[in-house]
Amino acid sequence: MTMITLDGVEKYYGDYRALRGINLTIGEGEFFSLLGPSGCGKTTLLRTIAGFEDVTTGAVTIDGKTMTNVPANKRPTNMVFQSYAIFPHLNVAENVAFGLRRRRDLNKKAKNTLVEDALDMVGLDGFGDRAAHALSGGQRQRVALARALILKPKVLLLDEPLSALDKKLREQMQSELRRLQRQVGITFILVTHDQEEALIMSDRIAVMFEGQIAQLANPQTLYRRPINRKVGEFIGVMNTLPAQVKIAVGARVSVDVAGLGPVMLTPDQCPSGAKTGETHVGIRPETMAILFDGETSDGNIANGMIHELAYYGDMTYYDVKLDGIERPVTISMKNLVGRPVLERGQRTRVRWDERSLVLFKE
Amino acid sequence: MLRNSDSARGLTLISPPLLYAVLMLAGPLGMILMFSFVPQSDGPNTLITLQNYTEALGDPLYRQLIIRSLLISAAATAITVLLAFPIAYFISFYVPPKRKSLWLFLITIPFWTSYLIRIFLWKVILGLNGLLNTGLLKLGLINEPLEFILYNPAAVVITLAHAFAPFAILPIFVALEKIDRSLLEASQDLGESKVRTFFRVTLPLAVPGVVASVLIVFIPTVGDYVTPRLVGGSEGTMIANMIQVQFLRLDNRPMGATLSVITMICVTIISLLFVLANRRNMKART
Amino acid sequence: MNGLRIYALIYLVFLYAPIILLPIFAFNDGTVIAFPLQGVTTKWFSELMTVNALHDSVKNSLYVAVITAIFSTLLGICAARAQARYRFPAKKGIVGLIMLPLVLPEIIVAVSLLIVFLSLGFNIGLWTIILGHVLICTPFSIAILNSSFQNLDPSIEEAAQDLGETRFGTFLKITLPLVMPGIVSSLLIAFTISMDEFIIAFFLSGTEPTLPVYLWSQLRFPQRLPVVMALGTILVVLSILILILAEAMRRYGLRRSGMQDKGGFL
Numbered sequence: 049m050t051m052i053t054l055d056g057v058e059k060y061y062g063d064y065r066a067l068r069g070i071n072l073t074i075g076e077g078e079f080f081s082l083l084g085p086s087g088c089g090k091t092t093l094l095r096t097i098a099g100f101e102d103v104t105t106g107a108v109t110i111d112g113k114t115m116t117n118v119p120a121n122k123r124p125t126n127m128v129f130q131s132y133a134i135f136p137h138l139n140v141a142e143n144v145a146f147g148l149r150r151r152r153d154l155n156k157k158a159k160n161t162l163v164e165d166a167l168d169m170v171g172l173d174g175f176g177d178r179a180a181h182a183l184s185g186g187q188r189q190r191v192a193l194a195r196a197l198i199l200k201p202k203v204l205l206l207d208e209p210l211s212a213l214d215k216k217l218r219e220q221m222q223s224e225l226r227r228l229q230r231q232v233g234i235t236f237i238l239v240t241h242d243q244e245e246a247l248i249m250s251d252r253i254a255v256m257f258e259g260q261i262a263q264l265a266n267p268q269t270l271y272r273r274p275i276n277r278k279v280g281e282f283i284g285v286m287n288t289l290p291a292q293v294k295i296a297v298g299a300r301v302s303v304d305v306a307g308l309g310p311v312m313l314t315p316d317q318c319p320s321g322a323k324t325g326e327t328h329v330g331i332r333p334e335t336m337a338i339l340f341d342g343e344t345s346d347g348n349i350a351n352g353m354i355h356e357l358a359y360y361g362d363m364t365y366y367d368v369k370l371d372g373i374e375r376p377v378t379i380s381m382k383n384l385v386g387r388p389v390l391e392r393g394q395r396t397r398v399r400w401d402e403r404s405l406v407l408f409k410e
Numbered sequence: 411m412l413r414n415s416d417s418a419r420g421l422t423l424i425s426p427p428l429l430y431a432v433l434m435l436a437g438p439l440g441m442i443l444m445f446s447f448v449p450q451s452d453g454p455n456t457l458i459t460l461q462n463y464t465e466a467l468g469d470p471l472y473r474q475l476i477i478r479s480l481l482i483s484a485a486a487t488a489i490t491v492l493l494a495f496p497i498a499y500f501i502s503f504y505v506p507p508k509r510k511s512l513w514l515f516l517i518t519i520p521f522w523t524s525y526l527i528r529i530f531l532w533k534v535i536l537g538l539n540g541l542l543n544t545g546l547l548k549l550g551l552i553n554e555p556l557e558f559i560l561y562n563p564a565a566v567v568i569t570l571a572h573a574f575a576p577f578a579i580l581p582i583f584v585a586l587e588k589i590d591r592s593l594l595e596a597s598q599d600l601g602e603s604k605v606r607t608f609f610r611v612t613l614p615l616a617v618p619g620v621v622a623s624v625l626i627v628f629i630p631t632v633g634d635y636v637t638p639r640l641v642g643g644s645e646g647t648m649i650a651n652m653i654q655v656q657f658l659r660l661d662n663r664p665m666g667a668t669l670s671v672i673t674m675i676c677v678t679i680i681s682l683l684f685v686l687a688n689r690r691n692m693k694a695r696t
Numbered sequence: 697m698n699g700l701r702i703y704a705l706i707y708l709v710f711l712y713a714p715i716i717l718l719p720i721f722a723f724n725d726g727t728v729i730a731f732p733l734q735g736v737t738t739k740w741f742s743e744l745m746t747v748n749a750l751h752d753s754v755k756n757s758l759y760v761a762v763i764t765a766i767f768s769t770l771l772g773i774c775a776a777r778a779q780a781r782y783r784f785p786a787k788k789g790i791v792g793l794i795m796l797p798l799v800l801p802e803i804i805v806a807v808s809l810l811i812v813f814l815s816l817g818f819n820i821g822l823w824t825i826i827l828g829h830v831l832i833c834t835p836f837s838i839a840i841l842n843s844s845f846q847n848l849d850p851s852i853e854e855a856a857q858d859l860g861e862t863r864f865g866t867f868l869k870i871t872l873p874l875v876m877p878g879i880v881s882s883l884l885i886a887f888t889i890s891m892d893e894f895i896i897a898f899f900l901s902g903t904e905p906t907l908p909v910y911l912w913s914q915l916r917f918p919q920r921l922p923v924v925m926a927l928g929t930i931l932v933v934l935s936i937l938i939l940i941l942a943e944a945m946r947r948y949g950l951r952r953s954g955m956q957d958k959g960g961f962l
Contacts, residue, residue: 098854098858099858100854100857100858119857119862119863120854120857120858121857121858121859121860121861121862122860125858126858126859127854127855127858129851129854129855130851131849131851133849133851133852133854133855134852135852135855135856135870136852136874137873137874146856146859146861147859147860147861149860149861150860181951192855195855195859196858196859199859199860416782416783416784417782417783417784417785418784419778419782420778420781420782420783420784420787421778421784421785423774423775423777423778423782424774424775424778424779424784424790424791424794425774426770426771426774427771427772427774427775427794427834427838428790428793428794430771430794430830430831430834431793431794431796431831431834432793434809434827434828434830434831435793435796435797435800435805435808435831436793437812438805438808438809438811438812439804439808441808441811441812441815442804442807442808442811445811493707496700496703496704496707497703497704497707499700500700500701500703500704501704504700504701511943511947515939515943516708517708517711518939519936519939520711520712520714520715522888522892522935522936522938522939523715523892523931523932523935523936524892524908524911524928524931524932524935525892525894525908526894526908526911526912526915527714527718527911527924527925527928527931527932528714528715530915530924531713531714531715531717531718532714534714534717534721534729535713535714535717541713541717544732572710572711572713572714575711625799626798626799629799629800629801630799630800630801630802631801632801633800633801633802633803633804634801634803635802635803635895635898636894636895640915650801650803653803653807654803654899657807657810657899658899663811663814666807667807667811670803670804670807670808673801673804674801674804677801
């Protein structure tokens with residue numbers, strides 16, 4: 049069931065093209081993320097859905113109704129602002145009850161109950177009388193959530209809601225937002241520049257660069273099969289190695305990868321297709337492994353030298369110079385019991401898996 | 411689309427004050443300009459003339475008045491700003507943040523009390539039997555009252571320096587407040603003394619504020635009427651007094667208009683030159 | 697540091713010197729405004745009560761100041777709002793023109809208005825003073841209101857619309873309450889400026905003098921000076937009270953919007 053359809057949405061600011069031909073459908077009850085670096089148009093896209101920006105061309109449809117010329121206050125969406133936008137002259141309960149004014153069918157008591165329920169839902173029961181400026185960042189965030197959800201919107205829009213919180217609080221709110229979304233069952237659209245946050249929380253993610261959607265996929269596909277080098281490097285750590293596509297044999301593609309040698313790739317490893325010539329392949333750090341003394345493997349082995357390392361406590365990240373290529377690859381290793389931490393300059397063997405390679409177009 | 415409606419909304423909203431400024435300011439200023447080309451009652455029998463300008467610039471009386479106004483104003487501005495800078499610096503750097511607005515408040519209060527009475531009281535302070543003379547006499551520092559402190563340009567300068575003090579302090583204060591304090595620490599960390607840091611970092615960064623305060627004092631004081639009239643005597647008369655005489659006493663609107671236009675042109679040119687001279691320092695900030 | 701502090705205190709004395717003299721002479725039992733003092737009296741204050749011309753000029757000034765305050769604040773709201781919220785062509789030029797009276801010598805404003813009114817055949821009087829005062833007070837109103845409108849997080853207004861309020865409802869329920877302290881201080885400041893303004897009133901007053909114009913006429917008569925001192929004392933006390941009120945409103949506004957206090961007017 050489709051909740052939101054964006055059809056050929058373009059947005060110009062004067063000559064500047066902020067959104068370029070956005071086509072997108074978002075389902076009912078979906079947790080959807082717009083992910084990209086700052087200035088990529090993700091917030092603009094969110095604001096066109098909310099009704100704060102007109103589209104230059106194209107159409108936004110929400111719940112089957114075209115939203116052209118429908119102002120923000122008449123749309124079935126509500127928004128949690130980046131700054132939370134808590135009304136400073138109203139207390140917590142008045143903030144949460146703000147949008148209920150138009151509900152003439154409810155008497156005062158019913159409204160109060162709704163407010164209490166909403167505060168309860170976000171874990172702020174008993175905070176109703178608190179002044180707006182006496183709230184911490186996390187509490188303001190919760191008030192903003194309660195204020196939006198109390199109106200039972202079809203879609204909740206979240207504009208970088210966690211960026212102002214410190215790491216601990218952010219992680220806590222991430223799981224709480226996820227829980228809330230399941231509880232209320234409506235569509236959430238989250239704007240974020242934090243790829244980890246998008247991966248953790250979303251059903252699907254649209255990665256945006258320069259006003260365009262570069263890739264739209266679920267977190268696993270996005271991580272394992274990024275459509276191009278830019279997406280791959282934006283999400284997590286991605287090693288890229290020069291490669292040469294030799295020939296396409298049936299559905300499979302024969303590629304010569306620098307430092308690793310010849311491999312055969314399946315179609316799902318070539319999300320943007322393949323044609324013969326110079327290109328790159330990507331491989332994630334955790335899909336390779338250092339083979340410590342005495343360890344054996346029947347997989348593919350490459351030889352190299354530890355160039356640099358970073359010890360993280362639970363993990364160690366090794367930059368390994370594979371024989372035959374100049375640029376080191378990053379390999380992450382869990383620091384299991386008994387496993388040594390290698391030193392710079394040590395020779396080592398690296399195990400890698402053909403299935404974890406992804407072929408890029410450029 | 412929104413952008414257009416955005417600017418449409420902005421223009422609609424700003425149109426009442428704009429319309430008012432056009433009708434009550436731009437229009438009348440244009441009128442003054444027009445009148446400056448109208449012949450005086452004893453002037454040539456033409457529709458327009460340049461005679462007012464040749465007369466205003468040729469007559470030593472007018473010329474002297476204009477030059478004196480500019481000089482008095484420049485002196486008052488220099489003194490006002492020089493006296494104001496340490497105060498702005500003190501409030502910005504040495505007063506604890508919580509007490510800053512109290513200090514600013516203390517400085518602005520005198521500014522909001524009756525201008526006429528304030529100026530008049532300077533006459534009392536500076537006069538023959540005034541506070542200053544009686545005080546100095548009592549202390550035995552002088553034997554006879556000083557006569558040279560009232561009814562002359564110096565009295566006008568002192569009084570203007572007092573009247574425009576807050577105008578000078580506030581812009582400098584704002585500029586100083588904007589200075590990132592870590593810049594000063596960085597300078598000292600890089601080996602500069604506190605004094606050298608002041609001259610190499612603080613002062614250059616405060617230039618926009620100083621320029622603003624110079625302009626905001628200089629421009630209105632050139633046209634001040636009350637101060638020269640009350641404490642200036644005949645030697646401290648300024649151009650505004652002559653403009654008033656032309657309009658209200660002699661009913662000579664063309665000459666009054668001409669003197670007004672010349673005053674405005676002088677002020678504009680001097681201000682622009684001053685801004686241009688400091689442009690390099692202003693630019694560094696943006 | 698200590699040197700600066702001493703300088704600052706001396707400077708304050710310089711600033712306050714005339715104002716401190718005012719009550720001294722107002723209560724001085726002598727007809728000459730000079731030292732030495734002659735003893736204490738309140739007769740100058742009681743004399744104030746008997747001067748009809750003074751009462752009329754106060755009424756005129758109040759009339760002018762109240763209307764000026766209202767109109768310049770209304771114009772100020774338009775300009776400050778437009779400036780803080782919207783982008784439009786020629787913004788800098790337009791705002792510059794509106795703010796120009798702030799730096800223009802007042803005598804220029806006064807004579808240019810006089811020339812227009814006389815040429816158009818208007819009778820100069822209180823209304824022409826009001827027209828001039830609105831012109832010079834509007835920039836001050838804008839300066840005060842600017843900070844109120846700029847402190848307003850735009851997403852707060854968007855949030856209200858997002859929660860179902862119309863544009864107008866948002867203005868009434870969110871914007872107005874949040875800028876109200878700014879509006880009140882703009883009213884108070886414009887009122888104070890208009891009450892005290894002399895040059896424009898001097899040129900445009902016709903037969904109805906405002907208080908400063910009346911004061912000016914009295915300064916020529918030495919025997920009237922002690923009464924003027926008494927009047928001045930009252931005016932100073934009143935304007936300080938108004939200022940404290942305006943400042944309190946400003947701070948209240950800051951506190952309410954959870955902003956940090958960054959200094960006084962302008």
